[in-house]
Amino acid sequence: MGVEIKVNDLTKSFGKQLIWGDVSLTIPAGEICVMLGPSGTGKSVFLKTLIGLLKPDKGSIIIEGTDIASCSEKELYEIRKLFGVLFQDGAMFGSMNLYDNVAFPLREHTKKSESEVRDIVMEKMDLVGLLGAEDKLPGEISGGMRKRAGLARALVLDPEIVLFDEPDSGLDPVRTSFLNQLIIDLNAQIDATFLIVTHDVNTARTVPDNIGLLYHKHLAMFGPREMLLSSEEPVVRQFLNAQRVGPIGMSEEKDADELAAEEGQELPPLPPIPFQQEPSNGVPRRSQREPGAWCRDNGVTPPPGSFEENMSMTIGS
Numbered sequence: 005m006g007v008e009i010k011v012n013d014l015t016k017s018f019g020k021q022l023i024w025g026d027v028s029l030t031i032p033a034g035e036i037c038v039m040l041g042p043s044g045t046g047k048s049v050f051l052k053t054l055i056g057l058l059k060p061d062k063g064s065i066i067i068e069g070t071d072i073a074s075c076s077e078k079e080l081y082e083i084r085k086l087f088g089v090l091f092q093d094g095a096m097f098g099s100m101n102l103y104d105n106v107a108f109p110l111r112e113h114t115k116k117s118e119s120e121v122r123d124i125v126m127e128k129m130d131l132v133g134l135l136g137a138e139d140k141l142p143g144e145i146s147g148g149m150r151k152r153a154g155l156a157r158a159l160v161l162d163p164e165i166v167l168f169d170e171p172d173s174g175l176d177p178v179r180t181s182f183l184n185q186l187i188i189d190l191n192a193q194i195d196a197t198f199l200i201v202t203h204d205v206n207t208a209r210t211v212p213d214n215i216g217l218l219y220h221k222h223l224a225m226f227g228p229r230e231m232l233l234s235s236e237e238p239v240v241r242q243f244l245n246a247q248r249v250g251p252i253g254m255s256e257e258k259d260a261d262e263l264a265a266e267e268g269q270e271l272p273p274l275p276p277i278p279f280q281q282e283p284s285n286g287v288p289r290r291s292q293r294e295p296g297a298w299c300r301d302n303g304v305t306p307p308p309g310s311f312e313e314n315m316s317m318t319i320g321s
């Protein structure tokens with residue numbers, strides 16, 4: 005049912021450039037987490053470090069008792085089998101049809117017969133709603149279909165952890181909404197641990213169990229969705245509500261003059277916390293909690309209008 009990822013004091017630099025430092029968080033088994041952050045804060049670097057493609061300078065990443073940051077190549081090879089990754093552009097081989105693209109990891113990493121490969125490929129194509137499109141080339145289908153094909157390929161080895169690098173990039177809001185529903189449904193069905201890197205605030209507000217925010221070379225906050233959506237911490241509040249007022253400027257941090265100009269400016273009220281998107285069959289996911297449970301358990305009053313049917317969700321100002 006998915007595995008936990010425990011990250012401790014992780015630091016990554018390229019030469020003298022520190023990307024982020026002292027990142028500690030636990031991604032719970034089977035839950036959905038979203039990682040946010042302004043462009044260039046190292047979200048993709050974080051994903052690559054989690055699968056061992058990049059080595060951190062210090063810290064540990066413990067998965068099933070193995071530290072990815074310091075284990076041998078052989079151990080890393082084994083641990084990587086737990087992962088499925090959906091890359092930003094789907095990372096399809098342009099000259100292969102979708103069937104062969106999705107079959108690729110099975111042919112590379114297993115000794116399955118072609119009839120077993122066929123059964124698995126068709127099952128995953130069905131899961132992502134692409135049955136019938138097996139003969140298409142990646143160049144012949146829409147961006148949304150390419151993402152779904154990439155997802156089918158990420159699932160063929162039955163991963164315990166699925167990483168999504170900006171699944172919504174290049175998709176219109178309707179396609180993004182369908183893809184988010186697919187992500188929720190898949191999580192309910194396969195019970196793996198999901199980590200999604202995204203810029204889409206609406207996705208972050210409605211899809212995950214937990215949210216993390218990378219900002220200014222550190223992890224500004226990580227915790228349950230309701231904790232971040234009710235947070236008054238200036239960076240978290242500004243980012244999750246897509247506001248201009250706050251410490252984040254056009255290019256990283258605002259300078260002293262810009263911040264002084266904002267002094268006394270009233271912040272718009274926190275918008276209501278929306279319901280978490282549910283599986284389309286209505287059966288709750290294993291990790292799903294009752295709306296408002298975190299706020300209640302922690303004595304936090306959610307913003308007015310939270311968890312109400314038909315609430316208006318106006319974000320951005």
Ligand SMILES: Nc1ncnc2c1ncn2[C@@H]1O[C@H](COP(=O)(O)OP(=O)(O)OP(=O)(O)O)[C@@H](O)[C@H]1O
Nearest residue numbers: 018023041042043044045046047048049050170203
């Ligand atoms: N292999 C590398 N060598 C040197 N620098 C790198 C390497 N990979 C990434 N970087 C640098 O690390 C920083 C963070 O990059 P990254 O792509 O992880 O940011 P991001 O938060 O995912 O950005 P975006 O939201 O725009 O996709 C950038 O300054 C980038 O130039």
